[in-house]
Amino acid sequence: MSRSWSLPFLTSHQGDEKQGKYALIILNQPFSFALLRRLWNASQWRCCADGGANRLHDTLTAHKDIEGSQDLHKNYLPDLIKGDLDSLRDDVRVYYETTGIPVVQDHDQDSTDLMKCVEALTEKERIEGGDQYDIIILGGLSGRLDQTVHTLSYLHKLRKTRHRVFAVSDENAAWLLDEGEHHINIDHDAFGPTCGLLPVGIDYTILSTSGLRWNLTDTKSHFDGMVSTSNHLVPSEPVVTIQTSKPLWWTMELRAKNLES
Amino acid sequence: MSRSWSLPFLTSHQGDEKQDIEGSQDLHKNYLPDLIKGDLDSLRDDVRVYYETTGIPVVQDHDQDSTDLMKCVEALTEKERIEGGDQYDIIILGGLSGRLDQTVHTLSYLHKLRKTRHRVFAVSDENAAWLLDEGEHHINIDHDAFGPTCGLLPVGIDYTILSTSGLRWNLTDTKSHFDGMVSTSNHLVPSEPVVTIQTSKPLWWTMELRAKNLES
Numbered sequence: 001m002s003r004s005w006s007l008p009f010l011t012s013h014q015g016d017e018k019q020g021k022y023a024l025i026i027l028n029q030p031f032s033f034a035l036l037r038r039l040w041n042a043s044q045w046r047c048c049a050d051g052g053a054n055r056l057h058d059t060l061t062a063h064k065d066i067e068g069s070q071d072l073h074k075n076y077l078p079d080l081i082k083g084d085l086d087s088l089r090d091d092v093r094v095y096y097e098t099t100g101i102p103v104v105q106d107h108d109q110d111s112t113d114l115m116k117c118v119e120a121l122t123e124k125e126r127i128e129g130g131d132q133y134d135i136i137i138l139g140g141l142s143g144r145l146d147q148t149v150h151t152l153s154y155l156h157k158l159r160k161t162r163h164r165v166f167a168v169s170d171e172n173a174a175w176l177l178d179e180g181e182h183h184i185n186i187d188h189d190a191f192g193p194t195c196g197l198l199p200v201g202i203d204y205t206i207l208s209t210s211g212l213r214w215n216l217t218d219t220k221s222h223f224d225g226m227v228s229t230s231n232h233l234v235p236s237e238p239v240v241t242i243q244t245s246k247p248l249w250w251t252m253e254l255r256a257k258n259l260e261s
Numbered sequence: 262m263s264r265s266w267s268l269p270f271l272t273s274h275q276g277d278e279k280q281d282i283e284g285s286q287d288l289h290k291n292y293l294p295d296l297i298k299g300d301l302d303s304l305r306d307d308v309r310v311y312y313e314t315t316g317i318p319v320v321q322d323h324d325q326d327s328t329d330l331m332k333c334v335e336a337l338t339e340k341e342r343i344e345g346g347d348q349y350d351i352i353i354l355g356g357l358s359g360r361l362d363q364t365v366h367t368l369s370y371l372h373k374l375r376k377t378r379h380r381v382f383a384v385s386d387e388n389a390a391w392l393l394d395e396g397e398h399h400i401n402i403d404h405d406a407f408g409p410t411c412g413l414l415p416v417g418i419d420y421t422i423l424s425t426s427g428l429r430w431n432l433t434d435t436k437s438h439f440d441g442m443v444s445t446s447n448h449l450v451p452s453e454p455v456v457t458i459q460t461s462k463p464l465w466w467t468m469e470l471r472a473k474n475l476e477s
Contacts, residue, residue, distance in 0.1 A: 146412030
């Protein structure tokens with residue numbers, strides 16, 4: 001069974017076509033206003049995981065200061081702020097609460113703020129009764145190492161129950177490819193040049209690829225051997241195909257200029 | 262075989278000379294590297310000129326099968342061969358944050374180095390982390406320097422069986438893997454000076470750095 005992937009929410013050619021249903025979860029890591037704006041506009045539901053609300057608020061404040069625009073915060077109101085709230089700043093909490101945004105505190109120690117937000121989305125989907133949202137996580141793969149590995153392992157788990165979960169930052173867009181064959185449509189204005197095939201959370205995988213600068217054919221990839229980091233996309237190749245025998249993380253560098261358009 | 266670990270290079274009682282931030286003498290001269298090495302596709306021209314004119318070796322290596330980090334470890338290995346003494350312990354500043362594929366490169370490269378290098382630490386302002394090979398480990402904790410959070414990270418393996426002591430949430434013969442339990446955001450316990458970890462396969466251990474510790 002072959003799976004096809006596109007990331008229209010990051011493509012530079014927005015077009016009129018319906019892009020699908022996206023839920024944006026903002027984590028407590030830095031991001032540019034340009035990236036926030038692009039992901040926000042592509043999403044139908046936006047949630048801040050605890051300190052992610054601080055980041056949202058402060059990024060908008062900083063951008064407003066630069067551009068002197070009207071109250072930017074009102075154009076970027078999340079649908080929900082949720083988590084154990086040990087990071088959420090008092091002033092940020094007050095701002096969103098008085099604006100009428102639900103701020104939900106959940107003390108469950110066996111789940112992270114990210115998991116709590118996915119739970120809220122799952123509940124919303126249950127109530128709505130429609131298709132799953134694709135999830136875009138803003139942040140999660142940079143910062144404290146244990147949090148990075150939590151993102152990697154949690155999305156590894158989610159591969160069985162969620163269709164598409166992307167982790168995006170100003171550096172890269174990444175997601176888990178379950179065992180099998182994958183066709184990834186590449187917008188070369190948005191991504192590259194570097195990319196990587198990352199066998200994390202598994203002992204090894206057997207990989208075959210096409211469309212990359214250094215392709216693999218039935219090659220074993222594992223931490224004690226070959227790991228294809230710093231591979232390259234090829235501008236003349238619109239599709240990358242990856243066949244993997246076990247779950248594999250795929251990552252592509254983001255081109256900063258793409259977000260400015 | 263039990264391995265013992267300490268990170269005195271991050272302990273709070275160093276006796277560092279205080280350096281003024283403002284108006285100090287030429288700080289660059291107090292921090293001259295012994296070597297700058299890599300493919301040099303990132304090294305800025307003005308930086309390169311500064312160090313070259315100061316007499317620092319700037320070595321360009323175009324080998325496409327090794328990263329800049331690997332090239333530097335290679336230079337160190339060559340130095341050790343020439344000197345003929347014990348191995349240096351390696352401290353990598355950076356490497357575990359930023360572009361994901363570079364983070365995973367650091368994780369997998371240090372995984373490989375466990376067989377040939379004694380101690381290789383990856384340190385950033387967020388955390389200090391290193392690879393624990395299969396077996397038993399005793400980690401001496403300076404609670405002024407590290408914590409509260411820590412993590413046991415089964416990356417690069419299918420699973421490991423873990424037993425621990427000295428943590429807030431200890432494990433006993435517990436299987437840890439990406440499809441099951443992964444102990445991220447565990448906590449050090451201030452009254453516990455040692456953390457012991459027994460792992461059946463190579464495991465990454467990480468401890469949060471306390472910012473205040475570096476200011477003393």
